[in-house]
Amino acid sequence: xxxxxxxxxxxxxxxxxxxxxxxxxxxxxxxxxxxxxxxxxxxxxxxxxxxxxxxxxxxxxxxxxxxxxxxxxxxxxxxxxxxxxxxxxxxxxxxxxxxxxxxxxxxxxxxxxxxxxxxxxxxxxxxxxxxxxxxxxxxxxxxxxxxxxxxxxxxxxxxxxxxxxxxxxxxxxxxxxxxxxxxxxxxxxxx
Numbered sequence: 001x002x003x004x005x006x007x008x009x010x011x012x013x014x015x016x017x018x019x020x021x022x023x024x025x026x027x028x029x030x031x032x033x034x035x036x037x038x039x040x041x042x043x044x045x046x047x048x049x050x051x052x053x054x055x056x057x058x059x060x061x062x063x064x065x066x067x068x069x070x071x072x073x074x075x076x077x078x079x080x081x082x083x084x085x086x087x088x089x090x091x092x093x094x095x096x097x098x099x100x101x102x103x104x105x106x107x108x109x110x111x112x113x114x115x116x117x118x119x120x121x122x123x124x125x126x127x128x129x130x131x132x133x134x135x136x137x138x139x140x141x142x143x144x145x146x147x148x149x150x151x152x153x154x155x156x157x158x159x160x161x162x163x164x165x166x167x168x169x170x171x172x173x174x175x176x177x178x179x180x181x182x183x184x185x186x187x188x189x190x191x
Contacts, residue, residue, distance in 0.1 A: 014038045018045050036064070043072045054080060078187055086186030094180040097168070101180065105171065106164055113161065120165040125184040128191075132166045134158035 010018055014034060017025055018041045025042075029035050043051055051072045055061035064074040078086075086093070102114045116138050123136040137158045146154070171179035173189060 008037070010034075010038065010041060014041070018042045023049075036067070039072075040068055043069050047071055052080075078183065081187040081190035085189045086183075088175055089181045089186055092178065092181040093183055093186075095183065097180055097182065102168065105179065106167060108164075113164070116161045117164045117168065120161050121168055121182075122184075124165065124169070125182065125188050130191075132162050132169060134162045136165070137161045 011034075014037070017027055017038050020042075027035050027038060039051075039053065043049075047069065049071060051068075053061075053064050053068060053072050053074045054077050055064055055074060056077065058076055061074045061076050061079075064072075068074060097118065099111060099114045099118070102118055103109060106114075106117070108114060119138045120132065120136045123138075124132045127136060129136070134155070168179075169185075171177050172181045172185045
């Protein structure tokens with residue numbers, strides 16, 4: 001049997017991106033709307049231009065590598081940040097920091113606080129924010145009605161938790177320090 005392949009023609013919006021001579025373009029579109037198709041066609045239309053495709057994860061990067069022409073380098077965002085920043089921390093990189101490491105570093109034994117500090121740091125690392133603040137602290141369910149003193153205690157706890165997370169963050173980003181560094185740290189610094 002003969003298989004027919006339908007040639008897909010770009011929309012006017014896609015064609016504008018594909019054939020633009022600008023060095024940098026922004027394509028903003030929803031899922032499944034043809035962004036990868038548009039980028040591949042752009043790379044094919046400009047074979048002498050070197051291009052970088054940044055993917056969210058390894059699976060997407062690998063799939064992209066198989067469809068883009070040779071003038072496109074496909075990397076994950078962490079690969080880009082590691083090349084720029086992370087290699088300076090390579091001997092300190094770890095997947096996680098234990099409660100014991102945090103306890104020893106901060107001199108605290110309150111395991112709920114230690115858990116909250118670790119989660120605050122993790123929330124900051126995946127946020128667009130440039131500084132740690134109490135809004136990175138875990139959101140515990142609070143009673144609907146709290147008196148003024150209870151509210152003040154919660155606010156103090158959150159402020160203290162953010163301050164302790166900041167101590168860990170400062171240790172991690174100091175290139176002369178030996179404190180372990182989470183993989184998301186070099187990505188955050190790159191941000």
